[in-house]
Amino acid sequence: MQETNISPANLEMCLKCNICTDVCPMYAVNPAYPGPKQAGPDGERYRLKDPEFFDAALKYCLNCKRCEVACPSGVKVADIIAVNRLKYGKPSHPLRDRMLASTDFVGSMASPFAPVANPVLGLGVTKSVMDGVLGISEHRTFPKYSSKKFVTWFKRHAAEQEQFPRQIHYFHGCYVNYNYPQLGKDFVRLMNACGYGVKLLEKEKCCGVALIANGFGDQATKQAKINLESIGKADTEVLTTSSTCSFTMRDEYEGVLGLDNSKQRNKILLTTKWLFDKIEAGEIKLAFKEDFKMKAAYHTACHMSKMGWQQYSIRLLKMIPGLELTVLGQHCCGISGTFGFKKENYEFSKEIGQTLFDDIKAAAPETVITDCETCKWQIEQFTKVPTFNPINILAQAIDFEKTQTLNAN
Amino acid sequence: MKFDVIIIGGDPKDAAAGLQYIKEGKSVCLIAKGGLIGVSPAERIEFASKGGTLLCSDEVSAVEWAQDGTVASLRTANLVGTPLEAELYVLASGRFVSGGLKADMDRVWEPLFGADVQFEQDPEKWCDDDFFKPQPFEKFGVKTDSDGRVLKGGKPVANLIAYGSIIAKQ
Numbered sequence: 001m002q003e004t005n006i007s008p009a010n011l012e013m014c015l016k017c018n019i020c021t022d023v024c025p026m027y028a029v030n031p032a033y034p035g036p037k038q039a040g041p042d043g044e045r046y047r048l049k050d051p052e053f054f055d056a057a058l059k060y061c062l063n064c065k066r067c068e069v070a071c072p073s074g075v076k077v078a079d080i081i082a083v084n085r086l087k088y089g090k091p092s093h094p095l096r097d098r099m100l101a102s103t104d105f106v107g108s109m110a111s112p113f114a115p116v117a118n119p120v121l122g123l124g125v126t127k128s129v130m131d132g133v134l135g136i137s138e139h140r141t142f143p144k145y146s147s148k149k150f151v152t153w154f155k156r157h158a159a160e161q162e163q164f165p166r167q168i169h170y171f172h173g174c175y176v177n178y179n180y181p182q183l184g185k186d187f188v189r190l191m192n193a194c195g196y197g198v199k200l201l202e203k204e205k206c207c208g209v210a211l212i213a214n215g216f217g218d219q220a221t222k223q224a225k226i227n228l229e230s231i232g233k234a235d236t237e238v239l240t241t242s243s244t245c246s247f248t249m250r251d252e253y254e255g256v257l258g259l260d261n262s263k264q265r266n267k268i269l270l271t272t273k274w275l276f277d278k279i280e281a282g283e284i285k286l287a288f289k290e291d292f293k294m295k296a297a298y299h300t301a302c303h304m305s306k307m308g309w310q311q312y313s314i315r316l317l318k319m320i321p322g323l324e325l326t327v328l329g330q331h332c333c334g335i336s337g338t339f340g341f342k343k344e345n346y347e348f349s350k351e352i353g354q355t356l357f358d359d360i361k362a363a364a365p366e367t368v369i370t371d372c373e374t375c376k377w378q379i380e381q382f383t384k385v386p387t388f389n390p391i392n393i394l395a396q397a398i399d400f401e402k403t404q405t406l407n408a409n
Numbered sequence: 410m411k412f413d414v415i416i417i418g419g420d421p422k423d424a425a426a427g428l429q430y431i432k433e434g435k436s437v438c439l440i441a442k443g444g445l446i447g448v449s450p451a452e453r454i455e456f457a458s459k460g461g462t463l464l465c466s467d468e469v470s471a472v473e474w475a476q477d478g479t480v481a482s483l484r485t486a487n488l489v490g491t492p493l494e495a496e497l498y499v500l501a502s503g504r505f506v507s508g509g510l511k512a513d514m515d516r517v518w519e520p521l522f523g524a525d526v527q528f529e530q531d532p533e534k535w536c537d538d539d540f541f542k543p544q545p546f547e548k549f550g551v552k553t554d555s556d557g558r559v560l561k562g563g564k565p566v567a568n569l570i571a572y573g574s575i576i577a578k579q
Contacts, residue, residue, distance in 0.1 A: 019450075069466045266489060277491055280410065308467050308487030311410065329458065 009076035009083070009255070014041035020067035020077050025332040025352045026060050033060040036067035040077035047084060054088040060348075061085070062336035063213060064302035079255040086217035086256070092344070096134040100338040101214035104206040104223075107145065107178030114147035137346040143179045143377055150181035154200060157188070164197025169238040171231075171268070173245045174206045175373040186395035187241050187271060193400050194275070194284045195407035201230040201238065207248040210338050212256055224253045231264040238264075239271045241391050243371035244337070246270045247303035270371065272313040272390050279319075286394075287402035292322040296393070297365040299356065299379065300330045301372030313371055313390045320397045326363045331356040335378035350382065357382045369393055412438045412462065415483060415495040417469055417521065419507030420573035424452035426501055427461050438462040438493060440469060440485055442507060464488070468508075469521050478561075479568045480522070500524070500551065500559055501572040509575045510549065517549050522569060524551040525560040527577035550577035 007013075014037070021027055021035035033039070039058050046053035058081055067077040091097040099106060110117045120126050121142045131138035150172050161167075168191055176184040188198045205227055208220035227249060231238050240246045249268050253261045278284040298317060300310040317325050334352030339345050360368060360383045368379050368387040376387040413435035416427050419442045430437045439456060441463055457463040467487040475481040482492035500522065502509030511520050517528040528549040529535055535546045551559055551571050558565035 071466070273491075276410075280491070305465070308464055308485075311462060311464075311488070312491075315410070 009080045010074050011041050011044055011080065013073040014071075014075045014077075015073055016042075017072065019070045019072065020075075023066045023070040025064060025066065025334065026062055026348065029348050029351045030060055032057050036061070036077045036081065040067070040080040041075055044080050044084070047088075051088055054084060056089070058085050059089060059092065060345075062302075062332065062334075062339060062352075064332050064336060065306040066302060066332065069306055076255055082212060082252070082256045086212065086215060089215045091215050093135045093342075096136060096342070097214040097338075098216070099134070100136075100341060101210040101216050101219075103174040103178075103210050107174050108149075110145040111147065111149050111178050114145040118144045131343055135343045136341050137343045139346055140341050141381065143175070143373075145178055146181050148181065150177045150184040151200070153181055153185065154188070154198075158200075161188070161192075161197035161199065164192065164195065166196045167199055168196045168236050168274075169201060169231075169234045170198050171201060171204060171207075171227075171238050171240045171245060171249075173240060173242045173373075176241065180373070183241055183389050183392060186389075186392050187239075189400070190271075190275075190391060190395045190398065193398055193403040193407070194278075194286075195404070199234075199236075201227075202233055203227075203230045207242075207245040208257075209244050209248040209252070212248070212252060213337055213339065217257065221257050221259065224249070224257055224259055228253065228259065228261055228264050231267055234267065237267050237269050237274060239269055239274055241271055241371075241389055242373055243270060243301045243304040243307070243309070244374070246309075247307055250307070270307075270309055270312070272316050272371065273309050275394075276312040276316050279316075285403070285406040286319065287399045287406055288320050288322070288397050289399045290321075292320065292397045294320075294322060294367060294393070294397075295324045295365050296367045296369050297326040297328050297360055297363040299328050299333065299360075299368055299370040299375060299387075301370055301375045302332050304371050305330055310371075313369075316394065317369060317390055320393070323393070323397065325369075326365060328356065328359050328363065331359065333375045333378040335374045337374045340374075340378060349378070353378055353382060360385060367393075410438070410488070410491055410493050412436045412493070412495045414438070414497045414499060415440065415493055416499040416572075417483075417502050418442055419509050420501040420503035420575065422452075422573050423501040423503075424456040424461075424463075426499060426572050427456045428452065428459065431456070431459050431461055436460075436462075438464065438495070440464045440467055440483070440493075442466070442468045442502070472521055477567075478564070479566060496568065498569045499572050500569060500575060502575055504550070504574050510551075517546075519551050519575070522559065522566070523561060524566075524569075524571075525563065526550065527552050548578040550575050552577055 021037050026033045027035040061081045065078045127138040130136040172184050205223035208223045211220035253259045304310045334349040340349035379387045414430045414437045416439045418439050427437045427439045467485045470486045471484040473481040480498050482494045504510050515532050553571050554565045557570040559569045559571050
């Protein structure tokens with residue numbers, strides 16, 4: 001019987017219905033991409049016979065996972081594509097791809113020189129050189145590097161954190177560490193208000209999403225093993241503030257890298273999910289500032305939608321009395337991490353995101369809220385609306401002293 | 410996570426049921442397992458745009474029962490660790506392809522709630538040799554009382570009703 005004969009990634013369950021192709025944002029704008037059905041389960045039948053059938057056009061897959069969310073038969077369409085890209089794909093621009101994928105390395109190199117690196121990266125002439133030599137689109141602005149890393153800031157406050165009776169681990173990720181320490185600081189502030197002290201993992205490496213996307217599977221596996229070991233040792237849940245970091249460690253480590261993360265998977269949680277569950281269970285209470293006012297729109301990142309966790313962020317945000325929230329329709333923003341930075345993908349990236357940009361303009365919010373850092377870059381670039389993580393907004397909206405008193409016991 | 414109504418989907422008309430409840434002003438959650446091809450995606454999109462909570466590509470992983478025999482809460486595969494609670498649960502999980510009903514060689518059952526299922530005991534009588542005649546297995550489904558409540562062990566579950574193709578036919 002079929003149910004006892006399941007192939008890897010549920011390949012055999014594909015009914016050829018093409019609903020995955022229908023929802024694929026890349027297929028809609030790029031005739032060179034054969035679509036998820038052809039690139040995934042259909043192509044896989046050929047590739048199993050002969051790897052010569054590998055089609056270089058698989059590089060266009062955004063790994064947004066919308067195909068998997070839509071599939072009525074549980075086929076891991078995007079996993080099939082990702083695994084094959086790692087196996088057979090060749091980088092179109094090895095130096096650039098290595099640079100974009102090595103978020104840890106580049107971040108640690110750029111951070112000390114941030115006061116110089118940021119203006120230089122923003123110069124027209126630098127952009128032209130990067131466009132011509134490296135194939136990084138001149139239309140892109142690199143996210144700014146922070147001169148002080150989150151980890152450096154945290155170390156100075158680690159002792160205070162140990163004073164809290166309850167503790168929680170934080171996987172900060174590269175973006176918080178090198179570019180946007182404020183999000184990490186807001187996370188710590190929010191946890192402290194809730195009566196929790198924050199601990200970092202024994203060792204943390206980039207989750208590896210950019211390495212997987214750019215074809216560096218061996219390096220991704222090495223980093224994943226270090227993260228899994230540290231998460232395994234953690235004596236509490238491990239919270240993140242990035243939907244993609246959570247998703248990668250929960251689902252891609254197993255589905256794409258083939259690692260066993262069954263012991264760690266349910267410990268890895270997005271902060272909004274953890275917080276919502278604690279509030280529902282009556283273990284945490286939030287008090288909000290009476291004068292907080294904001295008109296915002298929430299964008300569901302693709303990986304958030306894949307995990308099905310947008311409900312947590314939306315419901316938490318709706319608890320804020322002064323927040324007028326529009327929930328946007330679920331459309332891909334088009335950046336897909338490093339994908340949108342590549343010169344050859346810039347136009348696709350922009351075109352895919354257009355529906356979302358139009359929706360944001362129609363909603364006319366003061367801010368957009370999303371759980372994904374790269375969606376933030378894309379939305380800010382094309383709509384000019386400042387974009388924040390739900391944790392930034394919650395940290396701003398809570399009455400710190402009152403919340404701390406409510407959670408004192 | 411609390412709602413007025415939770416629909417356990419899979420039936421082609423699951424979102425239509427959800428829209429009906431939304432019209433009545435209820436807060437509705439649809440646990441929308443893939444189901445059949447062409448499972449009215451337009452209705453699902455409308456459901457979400459009108460404020461329904463659509464849990465796409467998710468499925469019920471556990472049912473918790475109250476002591477009085479009513480459904481207390483559900484868990485889903487994606488929202489692990491979060492109990493989903495409602496005043497009313499609607500079993501609209503469809504039949505065999507969507508997994509609302511399960512069958513092996515001599516038995517048909519409803520896998521989530523263990524509802525009473527009407528089916529022909531003799532597997533030889535499940536199909537008619539003439540392919541073009543109505544097939545007896547199409548009448549298999551969960552048993553309900555006159556109010557549409559699902560029967561379990563011969564008794565109706567007070568807060569669980571069946572909807573759509575999963576209901577047994579005469």
